[in-house]
Amino acid sequence: MTQTSADSTPSTVKSAARALDLLDEIALRGPGTQLQLSSRMGIPKSSLHALVRTMVVKGWLETDPTGTVYKLGMHCLVASSAYLDGDAVLARAAPILDEVAAATQETVHLGRLDGDHVIYTGKRESVHPLRMHSAVGRRLPAYSTALGRAILAEMPVEQRAALVPTDIKAMTPHTTVTKDEVLEIIDTAAVQGYATESEESCLGVRCFGVTLPFTRHATDAMSVSVPISRLGDGRQDMIIETLLAARAKLAATADWSASV
Amino acid sequence: MTQTSADSTPSTVKSAARALDLLDEIALRGPGTQLQLSSRMGIPKSSLHALVRTMVVKGWLETDPTGTVYKLGMHCLVASSAYLDGDAVLARAAPILDEVAAATQETVHLGRLDGDHVIYTGKRESVHPLRMHSAVGRRLPAYSTALGRAILAEMPVEQRAALVPTDIKAMTPHTTVTKDEVLEIIDTAAVQGYATESEESCLGVRCFGVTLPFTRHATDAMSVSVPISRLGDGRQDMIIETLLAARAKLAATADWSASV
DNA sequence: GAACCGCGTTCGTATTCGTGAACTGAGTTC
DNA sequence: GAACTCAGTTCACGAATACGAACGCGGTTC
Numbered sequence: 001m002t003q004t005s006a007d008s009t010p011s012t013v014k015s016a017a018r019a020l021d022l023l024d025e026i027a028l029r030g031p032g033t034q035l036q037l038s039s040r041m042g043i044p045k046s047s048l049h050a051l052v053r054t055m056v057v058k059g060w061l062e063t064d065p066t067g068t069v070y071k072l073g074m075h076c077l078v079a080s081s082a083y084l085d086g087d088a089v090l091a092r093a094a095p096i097l098d099e100v101a102a103a104t105q106e107t108v109h110l111g112r113l114d115g116d117h118v119i120y121t122g123k124r125e126s127v128h129p130l131r132m133h134s135a136v137g138r139r140l141p142a143y144s145t146a147l148g149r150a151i152l153a154e155m156p157v158e159q160r161a162a163l164v165p166t167d168i169k170a171m172t173p174h175t176t177v178t179k180d181e182v183l184e185i186i187d188t189a190a191v192q193g194y195a196t197e198s199e200e201s202c203l204g205v206r207c208f209g210v211t212l213p214f215t216r217h218a219t220d221a222m223s224v225s226v227p228i229s230r231l232g233d234g235r236q237d238m239i240i241e242t243l244l245a246a247r248a249k250l251a252a253t254a255d256w257s258a259s260v
Numbered sequence: 261m262t263q264t265s266a267d268s269t270p271s272t273v274k275s276a277a278r279a280l281d282l283l284d285e286i287a288l289r290g291p292g293t294q295l296q297l298s299s300r301m302g303i304p305k306s307s308l309h310a311l312v313r314t315m316v317v318k319g320w321l322e323t324d325p326t327g328t329v330y331k332l333g334m335h336c337l338v339a340s341s342a343y344l345d346g347d348a349v350l351a352r353a354a355p356i357l358d359e360v361a362a363a364t365q366e367t368v369h370l371g372r373l374d375g376d377h378v379i380y381t382g383k384r385e386s387v388h389p390l391r392m393h394s395a396v397g398r399r400l401p402a403y404s405t406a407l408g409r410a411i412l413a414e415m416p417v418e419q420r421a422a423l424v425p426t427d428i429k430a431m432t433p434h435t436t437v438t439k440d441e442v443l444e445i446i447d448t449a450a451v452q453g454y455a456t457e458s459e460e461s462c463l464g465v466r467c468f469g470v471t472l473p474f475t476r477h478a479t480d481a482m483s484v485s486v487p488i489s490r491l492g493d494g495r496q497d498m499i500i501e502t503l504l505a506a507r508a509k510l511a512a513t514a515d516w517s518a519s520v
Numbered sequence: 521g522a523a524c525c526g527c528g529t530t531c532g533t534a535t536t537c538g539t540g541a542a543c544t545g546a547g548t549t550c
Numbered sequence: 551g552a553a554c555t556c557a558g559t560t561c562a563c564g565a566a567t568a569c570g571a572a573c574g575c576g577g578t579t580c
Binding site (some may be wrong): 011012013015016017019020021023027028030031051053054055056060073074075076079080081083084085096115121136137174 | 269272273276277278279280281284285286287288290291309310311313315317318319320333334335336337338340341342344345346372373374379381395396397398399490491
């Protein structure tokens with residue numbers, strides 16, 4: 001299913017796809033000159049020329065003061081804001097996010113599956129000075145984050161396997177890098193009802209995640225990120241229980257789980 | 261308009277422009293079916309068909325559970341996050357935003373000019389329960405906001421006039437709707453060194469704005485939004501002085517005002 | 521049940537775009 | 551100051567798109 005990439009999709013618009021790819025490319029690997037972008041994306045520079053001009057005119061790209069380096073434009077912000085405004089899940093989950101943040105006093109994230117990554121759609125920041133740096137819109141591998149693992153844990157086993165690559169690059173010395181081990185961890189998460197990750201994406205930070213029970217196959221999840229130094233005295237259990245309670249509360253009001 | 265091809269921009273890519281226009285259209289006026297979007301944008305539906313499919317595949321559009329209504333996709337979030345991450349002005353201004361927020365205890369916005377609108381690029385929320393609802397990425401008319409007026413006030417007079425429309429639609433009963441009056445207000449702001457707006461975009465709220473002195477012709481500004489009920493006891497003067505002090509502090513460290 | 525929406529989809533052709541190669545022009549090197 | 555590099559720009563032609571019209575399809579209305 002979903003024979004996405006190559007030529008199985010009969011009619012797609014090449015230049016539109018390129019415009020979007022260009023935005024993704026700059027978002028992922030940073031700004032560049034026409035020539036650099038051309039080589040990074042494998043597009044002839046003469047083709048890029050008209051494209052970047054169009055995108056600058058429309059406000060989706062901007063240039064340096066020098067006029068040679070192209071970066072993202074402000075319209076990205078407008079689109080993002082509109083996306084968040086129109087998101088029903090976000091609206092429903094916001095009060096619960098507040099509750100969890102208040103109960104744990106730690107950084108809370110809301111995220112959604114996008115391919116084999118998760119993208120943060122909301123957050124509440126810890127009040128402590130020592131806290132994780134993050135932002136709405138950040139894109140992280142699903143298999144290495146508690147938030148993503150919670151979502152994967154609700155999938156059929158074969159689907160999980162498809163979303164965990166065999167070649168995992170370590171983000172920290174603690175990152176689990178073998179596919180089988182990750183799948184085992186996800187399996188444990190499926191049994192427990194919550195997912196965990198300890199210093200695998202950020203040194204010194206442990207995360208706990210649960211899905212939002214809005215749809216049959218969850219695409220959204222929330223997580224709490226805590227510096228390990230603050231995890232003594234049964235605080236870990238408190239956080240996990242807070243998450244599970246939040247999940248239960250959402251499930252009780254889930255009246256529209258009709259989709260998918 | 262813009263249907264006649266007598267433009268001075270000879271080579272722009274039509275389908276790329278349409279893809280971006282589609283994102284803007286949905287961001288501005290909300291989701292819709294192919295047919296609705298087709299009529300809203302004046303594009304043949306058969307042309308839109310391949311376009312929306314491309315954009316859905318790329319993750320920049322999504323459909324309803326029903327599959328008929330098209331809305332923005334998650335990649336908008338990723339782009340927005342990358343835009344903010346790479347913004348030098350934002351990075352420089354962030355600590356000052358914090359300071360102003362701490363000193364005033366009110367909602368503070370950072371914004372940037374985009375045509376005749378301003379787009380919020382940052383904010384700090386008031387701690388008070390009564391506070392303005394806003395979000396990074398929101399787009400508002402420059403001429404009716406304190407933030408935008410501050411920017412306009414640093415422009416040559418003829419340029420100001422070009423960015424204030426003759427036909428202003430009132431957002432509240434207090435909105436200044438005649439162009440001349442708005443220009444006068446901006447003129448006052450230019451003399452004072454800060455801009456003001458009282459209940460013109462949000463009933464019960466007064467805003468004060470100053471530009472960020474990073475470039476010769478400012479494109480960025482910050483503003484404080486206060487419920488009028490909290491403006492007694494010389495608090496208005498305190499807020500204005502806080503803003504002017506913040507501006508002065510930034511100006512003192514502005515070593516890179518070489519551009520434009 | 522036939523006509524009628526509103527929805528998305530397909531098709532063939534005229535139109536437009538994408539592309540390699542050639543060109544300008546500013547900085548740098550030798 | 552000639553040669554070199556890196557940046558953007560232009561052009562003509564083959565390749566891909568855009569579009570009007572027709573089709574399929576599930577509802578709703580008469």
